Amino acid sequence: MTDQTNHFRRVVILWFIASAILTPIVVLVLAPGMPPGNGTVQSSGQVADNTVLLGLSTPIALVVLVYLGYALWAFRERDLTGPVRDGVPIRGHAAIQTWWLVISTVLVLFLAGFGTVELLKDGAGGGQGPNPLAVPSTPKGDPPLQVQVIAQQWEFDYRYPAYGGVETNQLEIPTHTVVEFHVTSLDVIHSFWAYQLGVKADANPGIDNIAYVTTKAPLKFEVHCAELCGVWHGYMYNSGAVVPKAQFVSWVKQQEQELAPATKSLPPYAKQYFPAPTRRSG
């Protein structure tokens, strides 16, 4: 039996229609509302990144889905009671294989290049280790505000080296500022995840892991630990706020004064701390 139907053309048309409908929905409706929102420059960057990735993925996924849907319908065996008959012995198609390889290579190289550009622009909020590669530019060349995040079982504390090294358990940062988080740990590995800021950086004992965020308008955000750190890992969260600059300065000065006695008994500010390790075996 020879089948004269042009299945290939049908699949292409179906795929084109499906992509034309679904891709705009994904790009224009679904993606912009996606987390982590537009609270900071870095989180906006992540949303833009997700939009591009999802916009590209939609037609690619539809190639497989539309094809499978069509093939399973069009090429199903209609006569299930008769003798088992074989299909046409096609063993490959050089042009299709080559084009598949070329197109997927181009897509992958584009994605890798795009991701690299996006990453190097402002660090995308990720932890970069002690020697950051992607430093966001600050307006007027001001140095970024340094905030140290000290993780331990099972809480986050924050030190402000520019304000006498005061250590608090509340996190406030000013609006329209580049903030440089120095994330470290006193015991096991934690991960500092300031969700709405679009910041995530692992806290390792003895390591100074730097992550940047460029704040925009005032914002409330949640902080979670994103790396399993022991029994109370699920409860290791608190919240923070991006507040106007003047409010931030008055808050941090007040903290500095109130906590001055405590600050005196703290070890001096350092990039990392080596307390006695909590080892079970000595």
Place this chain on the structure above:
Amino acid sequence: MSTVAVAGPARAPAWRRLMGFNVVTGIILGIGGWFLGYFIGTRINAPSLAYYSAEAGENDIAIMLGYLFGVMGFLIGLGFANYPISRMLGRPPTLAEHESEGEGIGRYFRLCTDHKVVAIQYLCGIGLFFFVGGVNAMFIRTELLQPNVHVFGPNQYLTLVGMHGTMMMGMMTSGILGPFANWVVPPMIGARRMAFPRVESFTFWLLMAAGVILITTIFFGGFQTGWTGYQPLGDQGTAGYDAYIGFFALVGVSMTLLGLNLAVTIITMRAPGMTWSRLPIFCWSVLATAGLMFLAAPMLVATLLMAAMDRTAQTAFFIASSGGSAYLFQNLFWVFGHPEVYIVAIPGFGIVLELLPVFARKPLWGYRLAVAGMLGVALLSFFVWQHHLFVSGIDADLRPFYMLSTELISLPTGFTFLCAMGTLWRGRVRFTVPMLFCMAWAFNFLFGGISGVLLSDVPSDVTTHGSFFVMAHFHYTIMGGLVFTFFAAIYFWGPKMFGFKFNERLAKIHFWGMFLAFNSTFAPLFALGFLGMARRVVTYPTNLQPLNDWVSASAFVLGLSMLVFLVNVVYSFVFKREPAEANPWHSKSVEWQLPTPVPVHDFDTMPVFGPDPYPYGVEPAATPALKAAPAGGGA
């Protein structure tokens, strides 16, 4: 030249048959070995290192030695020491009859060198631990029904999470290679056995010992590290973490040997005429996976040995304040761990591409591309591990490289999809149960793969890293990829392996229940990850409760669908017992040309392999035939 089992002496009474080298003796010697090891450990510990037990109330040295001696006792009891000892006594090398042949149920509880018996041992043994891991998952979802009402405490919860992950990642790595590669590869390549039959049995019994060790963690306080076992958290852990080390190290040894055995078998035991270009695609996937196994798993064993030494011998490989590095553990673990996830994925590719020609009634489309895809994935998987450390603060300069290498893996994975799609083209597709599972693989793995592209992109990964998004991603690839193809393989090869038919109606209920519940369980997890739910948490923000409840309810349905499978097994094998036809799928592959039940030595005469492993739609003469080779030689 048929080999006929020599009739044994008259059957001894039951108590006498339980004596000797079998699993009962193994368990008795294993328990004895545990106490011996534990006793020695406490003696070593006594004078100078007293603070071990004083501080934590536990003695890691004693527990570790207990596991070591227990496993040795178990293996000796099974008879693994007999052959080396007889060789040391100068006796000639033999495959003793009681090891390779014999009748009845007893050989499933012994060291048996028949690859078909080992395969069924694997299937049942792994199935048992898969069930344990699955029950753990049900408990996890029960706990997550409510953010603030706890069924389990946080410690129990984390132990459940760790046991679920470790059990699945440890056991299911051999989930397809153990049962199906051991069964199918020898007949597919025209061999009567594996290259190292005793090693084949050894890998299975070692895995069983490992599984029991992991379960003993509940007697020692569990472990709080998840399946990744990160240091220095693991170093803090109670003695339950020793069980994690013992389990995974033994699994690593088992995987290494299984991989070597399969690779050597495929390379050296192919029958005349079975050239590389005629090798069935499933054998290629096994070869790629086997290579990953014996190259990656030793890294795991070494890493865990170092962790064990940190806990017992006062070294500090992973303790930053004593000069070690927590990054070292993460790096070593993922150098193993990323190939590991492809060890889990590639056999699934092989099964799909092996089954599609049978059910589309067409030759495999793009054979060379499919082979390149599998070998490409295997090779690339060694160069991507640091994407697990994108925000860890290590080597920020290398992130673009790992982003590229990770995204490159989608090229060879895409080959597999293209070959699967091409094979369907103008076929005559029959929607049998194995075929349905293969199509579910395509659907699930597609979403697993695309979510992987989002994770490979560093800026996008910053939010999703370590969140439920990752969890959804790897369940889509591993459960959607491996477990669905695992069931495809059971329904496909099961009738040949066991000699009985499955009830098709129950099988279809199982499939649709599993497929729908699987997607209903794991698709919302992508959303939960995006909404900020970190992995392995015992509580979560209250606004996420509706989604979590939906996921839990779906997970319970998923668990029920697995019970449908068990019901089917019991119904079809115990109550109905309808003998399977020799070739119910009209496959043209060699293993289906064997009679059912399969004779002990598989072939009486060697098969003749034609130039085409998938001769569908061509002359019937091209089907590999189990006829005597013509005098002039093979094909």
